[in-house]
Amino acid sequence: MSVSSVPRRLRRLNKTQKLSVAGISAVAAAALSLSLVPGNAEAETEPQAISSEPVVFASAAGAPQAKTIQASVIEQHSTAEQLIKASDAAKAKKAAAVKEKAEAVSKAKAKKAAAKRDTQAASRSESRTPVFSNNLDGWIKESLSIMKAKGIPGTYDGLHRNIIRESSGNPNALNDWDVNAVNGVPSIGLLQIIKPTFDAYHVGGTPHSQYDPVANITASANYAADKYGSIDNVNSAY
CATH class of the missing domain: 1.10.530.10 (Lysozyme)
Known part of the structure; x- marks a missing residue:
């Protein structure tokens, strides 16, 4: 299937949503496969007559294999979400640490600059103080x-x-x-x-x-x- 034939809505799905869609598709496929193949099927050498009775598909929820696949997909989906959340939390924590360090550096520079200004002001004040001769x-x-x-x-x-x-x-x-x-x-x-x-x-x-x-x-x-x-x-x- 070419990229252009994929619906636009699917192309815009994020990673977590794509994983969910893939899981659901897998469950449906497994359910269909299990419903079409009877458990006691044997190889037949001669063609069988086609029954006129309507075909009844087995429920995916009722098949043990389908349930196992569904549970696995759900678990993978949950794990992916947890990993994404953990990654976002780590990034936020790192950004907060960087911001805190920058603020500390900025405060230290401001304090140093203020101390320098005070020293310069005191020096100017002292230089302006008149000195009178002792006579x-x-x-x-x-x-x-x-x-x-x-x-x-x-x-x-x-x-x-x-x-x-x-x-x-x-x-x-x-x-x-x-x-x-x-x-x-x-x-x-x-x-x-x-x-x-x-x-x-x-x-x-x-x-x-x-x-x-x-x-x-x-x-x-x-x-x-x-x-x-x-x-x-x-x-x-x-």
Whole structure:
């Protein structure tokens, strides 16, 4: 039989369906064969008269051989289905494992990239942090940056002018002769501030020491802003 003579519906059958059709065909063929050949048939040398009685075919279900073939075909069909299901399950499991591995790799790469970005950001932030020199110019500039962040008014010129008048730029300057010194609270540091005033106007983020240049400048500028509007308005002892 040529391929073109096979009905299109049969050509579209899948493997399991084809197996079922083959099994059914085999059962039918076996049943027909068994029904046409009697069990006690013997070879005859002479032609037999054809009976006028209608031919009755034996039922396939009633023949033991047909039942055996049918059971075998059903078993093969069931086994084929099980194999197909097992194959599909194995493929699905493999695909899930591949997907899980890909997701794990992707997460690891994302985590590594995030860590790299954090490191780079920290490096950029550190590089932008200004470095002030450890001298009068650096102390004033660092104090101005803190004052700006805290909203304390004042300029470089106003700070520098008052520092030179009060201590000549010496952060360890100590007045031990005026009325404050007599009262036990001598004026100390660049802007000659006494301890009660320093404590009251100390700026957070700076050392709590009158001898620290930046802490002394910012506390004094904070006090001057409160009393005079700005350190720029101070031109004598304050």
